[in-house]
Amino acid sequence: MAVFEKKKSTRVTLDDTVPLTCLIEAAQNVQTHTDYVIRVQRGPAPENNWQINRRYSDFVTLNDCLKITGIEFPLPPKRMFGNMEREFIAERQAGLQNYLNMLLRNHMVATNFIVCKFLDPSSYPTDLHEVALQHVSMFFRSEPHWEVVEPLKDIGWRLRKSYFLVRPKDQPKVKQVLAWVSKCESKATFANLRKNLQQDELFLENKKIGLLFEILCTLRDFICKAKPKFHFLRKYCKPKSFTEFNLMNIKTYGRQILEALKFLHEKGLPYGHLHASNVMLEGNTCRLLDIENSLLGLPSYYRMYFTQFKKINTTEAIDVYCFGHLLFEMVFGEQLNGASKDNFPHTTPPSIKSVLESILNTESCKTKLPSIDELIDNPLFSDVTMPGGDRPQFRIPSKLKEPLKACKENGIEKRLKEEQKQISSYRRLSKAHAHHNSAEEKKKRKKVSMKKRMSEQTLSEDRLSPGVTSNGTTSPTSNGGSGSTSPSSAPTSPASSTTSPGSVPPPPPPALAHAPSPQTNGSTQKRGALLDSIQTFKAGALKKTETRDGSAPRV
Numbered sequence: 001m002a003v004f005e006k007k008k009s010t011r012v013t014l015d016d017t018v019p020l021t022c023l024i025e026a027a028q029n030v031q032t033h034t035d036y037v038i039r040v041q042r043g044p045a046p047e048n049n050w051q052i053n054r055r056y057s058d059f060v061t062l063n064d065c066l067k068i069t070g071i072e073f074p075l076p077p078k079r080m081f082g083n084m085e086r087e088f089i090a091e092r093q094a095g096l097q098n099y100l101n102m103l104l105r106n107h108m109v110a111t112n113f114i115v116c117k118f119l120d121p122s123s124y125p126t127d128l129h130e131v132a133l134q135h136v137s138m139f140f141r142s143e144p145h146w147e148v149v150e151p152l153k154d155i156g157w158r159l160r161k162s163y164f165l166v167r168p169k170d171q172p173k174v175k176q177v178l179a180w181v182s183k184c185e186s187k188a189t190f191a192n193l194r195k196n197l198q199q200d201e202l203f204l205e206n207k208k209i210g211l212l213f214e215i216l217c218t219l220r221d222f223i224c225k226a227k228p229k230f231h232f233l234r235k236y237c238k239p240k241s242f243t244e245f246n247l248m249n250i251k252t253y254g255r256q257i258l259e260a261l262k263f264l265h266e267k268g269l270p271y272g273h274l275h276a277s278n279v280m281l282e283g284n285t286c287r288l289l290d291i292e293n294s295l296l297g298l299p300s301y302y303r304m305y306f307t308q309f310k311k312i313n314t315t316e317a318i319d320v321y322c323f324g325h326l327l328f329e330m331v332f333g334e335q336l337n338g339a340s341k342d343n344f345p346h347t348t349p350p351s352i353k354s355v356l357e358s359i360l361n362t363e364s365c366k367t368k369l370p371s372i373d374e375l376i377d378n379p380l381f382s383d384v385t386m387p388g389g390d391r392p393q394f395r396i397p398s399k400l401k402e403p404l405k406a407c408k409e410n411g412i413e414k415r416l417k418e419e420q421k422q423i424s425s426y427r428r429l430s431k432a433h434a435h436h437n438s439a440e441e442k443k444k445r446k447k448v449s450m451k452k453r454m455s456e457q458t459l460s461e462d463r464l465s466p467g468v469t470s471n472g473t474t475s476p477t478s479n480g481g482s483g484s485t486s487p488s489s490a491p492t493s494p495a496s497s498t499t500s501p502g503s504v505p506p507p508p509p510p511a512l513a514h515a516p517s518p519q520t521n522g523s524t525q526k527r528g529a530l531l532d533s534i535q536t537f538k539a540g541a542l543k544k545t546e547t548r549d550g551s552a553p554r555v
Contacts, residue, residue: 044426070238132162220276242333274322324359
């Protein structure tokens with residue numbers, strides 16, 4: 001590297017939660033197989049798109065890797081003979097398009113490393129967990145107190161967050177989990193905050209963050225009846241059974257979570273990462289995890305949903321919206337794969353249904369969500385007695401309050417509003433494009449085009465034959481005379497008209513359709529008279545004359 005050359009930043013700026021959309025544009029035969037040309041776009045920005053080529057065998061490999069989810073995605077079947085026929089290729093292309101749509105509709109599957117690498121190979125060149133394992137192993141070589149037991153691969157949904165089972169060297173039976181993530185915010189901000197967190201932490205100088213916590217059952221593990229160490233796709237995508245919470249459990253857990261959110265808002269700590277996997281159960285008590293994620297610049301689990309609504313533009317509104325998804329999951333035992341829901345089963349208790357509608361209803365998301373205090377005062381949670389000693393106790397240093405406020409307003413919320421503007425603009429353009437390409441609009445434009453063409457044709461005919469009417473006669477001129485011009489001649493002025501008023505000459509015969517113009521009528525008459533005199537000339541009719549000088553006469 002040159003002396004004055006700036007070192008390139010290796011900071012990861014790709015948001016893995018931004019939804020991908022795909023369109024199979026064409027299918028092309030390459031030797032003995034067919035390549036499907038896929039246009040992939042990340043987010044609403046039209047310039048953020050690329051093309052990839054995939055064979056049917058690539059789709060088969062992808063589908064085999066996703067069998068761990070337990071979901072049967074509609075992959076088109078194989079065919080032994082005739083798979084290069086045009087009709088079959090078109091049918092398979094439509095089937096593969098439907099297959100991709102179903103994959104990307106499932107939030108947990110769409111953000112999986114397997115699907116992301118299939119659609120965006122340049123952004124996911126290698127296994128991110130292997131890279132994290134290398135960094136952790138190098139760090140623990142010089143760590144005198146801790147050692148790595150084993151990696152816990154794919155127990156969480158986030159691509160750039162890895163987990164490792166570690167233990168202190170002086171207490172081999174004590175095991176804890178190390179969460180390893182990329183560091184995105186400034187070192188000073190997190191260094192001041194880490195002293196006040198309720199977790200035992202490791203702050204590393206190589207721009208990585210490691211957090212230690214005890215491995216416990218999360219609320220989502222409890223709902224899906226899954227073991228924490230299993231692959232998250234196997235645990236959460238299609239669980240065989242789920243825990244049915246009674247009304248008292250929902251009221252108790254919901255109130256505890258709301259109280260924790262209220263405490264964070266009072267302290268000025270932005271959260272925005274509430275979901276069932278970030279709630280840990282200790283007996284009958286709920287505790288929130290990953291409260292540092294916003295400060296690290298990590299995207300929220302439900303970001304692809306709440307960015308669709310302009311009114312959800314603060315961290316408090318984000319937490320309320322995420323609480324609605326969490327409450328839905330506790331009630332129905334499955335995640336809500338959608339940004340909103342307007343219809344709930346009639347078996348839903350009225351008290352729970354009213355809270356869900358106030359948060360997840362489309363109209364509520366577009367207008368205003370309830371606040372944390374309003375939810376606590378709701379009859380569903382207001383009668384829950386909270387133990388006095390369960391409220392967390394820690395103090396935010398005064399010098400940290402301003403950086404936290406700036407991180408919240410100028411970082412998280414500002415970026416959210418900008419992204420919402422882009423999505424709104426993209427929606428307007430998409431709506432206008434769809435309206436422009438609709439069958440009704442195409443039919444309307446065709447009618448207008450035909451009328452314009454007929455009008456231009458009529459005007460052109462009028463310019464070529466201004467004095468000829470539709471029945472073949474010549475219309476009168478402006479001074480009372482009649483035009484004598486042919487369809488190809490220019491209109492004559494009143495001064496050059498030679499016909500008498502009231503006389504209407506018959507239309508010219510076909511042979512004389514191209515008559516001379518009025519400017520050449522005089523010369524034509526002279527030529528005609530000269531021609532007649534030549535034809536009627538007779539030498540015997542000439543008379544003898546004498547010249548004045550007496551010479552012989554000239555004949």
